[in-house]
Amino acid sequence: MRDDQPPGSDITPESLYLRRREFLKNAGLFLGTAAGVAGGLLLLSGRRPGSITSAVPDAGAVAQPVVKAAGEFDTLEPRTLYEDITTYNNFYELGLDKADPARLAHLLKPRPWTVTLDGEVHEPRTVDIDQLLSWFPPEERVYRMRCVEGWSMVIPWLGFPLSALLAKVKPTSHARYVSFTTLMDPEQLPGQQRAVLDWPYTEGLRLDEALHPLTFMAMGLYGRQLPAQNGAPLRLVVPWKYGFKGGKSIVRISLTRTQPFTTWNMAAPEEYGFYANVNPAVPHPRWSQATERRIGDLGRRPTLPFNGYAEQVAHLYAGMDLRKNY
Template identity: 55%
Template sequence: MLIKKPADIKPSEITDQNTYLNRRAFIRDSGLLGVGIAASVMGLPWSKQSWAEAAPGKRVYPALAKSNFSTDEKLTDFDDATSYCNFYEFGTRKSDPKENSQAFVTSPWSVTVDGACEKPGTYTLEDILKPHTLEERIYRLRCVEAWSMVIPWVGFSLGDALKRFQPTSKAKYVSFYTLHDAERMPGQKRRVLEWPYREGLRIDEAMHPLAMLAVGMYGAELPNQNGAPLRLVVPWKYGFKSIKSIVRISFTEEEPVSTWNQVQPSEYGFYSNVNPTVDHSRWSQKKERRIGNWLKQETLMFNGYADQVASLYSGMDLKKFF
């Protein structure tokens, strides 16, 4: 039997045993095996009050602006979206983030803004939120391990937020950093990745109206395991680009370091656009499995957002700049 060391673990982990067994147990205990399988294929309903009931201390957002960007696809079940996560700061198993992040304190929270901008500084989360109207955007989130979700995010335009800091003409890219605190994020005690987790976008990508900063999901504040209190959502890219628990935003002239690209550049490109014609070196990206479904479906170019974002990459070799 091959036993991987922590440093060998990649985000290509298959569905963990607990998730699989729990789903089967639910179907068995319901006494509705046939109906249960059909429900799994179709996707399960989402209850708007689930998060508020599960964590009454979290803020609920009762009135949200609806976004024209939203998909009308069936939402991923709330429990799946909050228990099947990649967040290595709390562990490498899909179930670890939920199990290990419950004591994570996210208030007060501040974000440092620096680099090529006219208004650098340290801003509280309230400062960043203050001028924005929160809206709900239902986006697909496609992960490189060939699974995906459809989540109703709560947040605001990334571009609108960045404009407030007045990036200069030298700002060709923008980079993001996750909190680095091994006492609060116990997964950082293991050198699975180079901490802190970092991600980056080209400035025109960051300014695109589809990109958003999220502070919630399913009508309430973000659960800790999903990136509380502030995370990025870039729906046309693979999920690891949507960095969680952001504490620093930096405008740069050079392409910034991004964590998975640093770990394995031949497998994880800087752009990481969803592209079914470019396979990961160890598996195909042509199909994906929506969490909550058993059957796979075709992966869409740019995760189905080609009409909106394809022009950003006009003339680029997307197999070279993957």
């Protein structure tokens, strides 16, 4: 077990790195590059985002009025720059390097788009994304985001609580978990042409985790429509868990009786648990999780249990061994 810190730049899990090299050697796949550019969007947060824009075609300001969150869950830490949030991403469906998602974002078309809500629910349905978004007044939530690789951000998301969406379909008494499935389309997501993960990307939560008021469905950030590289048109945000729990470009949400399979847990169960709660006392097999590098800052800072949300969520895991159930 290594206890030294990961490098301050990217960290790609070793198993993926080796498979990536093998794939490039054998297949020689070349992914072209292009800038994802769309019309300028109005910032509802009052902060200029810089030159990076959403890859949503004909994008505009969010149509609904933004309702600022009451602030009970917001962090007061400085927000990460929009440019950093939208150009430093893990989204392997759009490439393995941090810069790939922004360069290839134009390939992902978030309209037309539907989301299927099914499984252990009384009212299953498949709904157009714009109809779905019209159901909820958008809220801004300023959350810390901690990546399992040892870096972090503070992101002002725009969206709505997942609990509000689940209430629409009325879970049955048998529902215990929520499974999230993301888009499978190698033309829009050329990274899926590489067998680095078992596509499509899937994630899951216990039902009580999904219903917690912190658990959020994001459809924007910094008061703008969600850029493709950040998971447009709809992504999951669970701020007390490592970032890989936040599935991007979601097309299906299913309630299940049993614990769903999740992509990273299937790929490397000794490294990535189902729960993936931020725990500085449990190191990754190849690096410590005790500290993190906040993007835009120099140096490192201590990582907080549950990413600083212990007061709100620790009770969900009362009696559990958080080293075993990592």
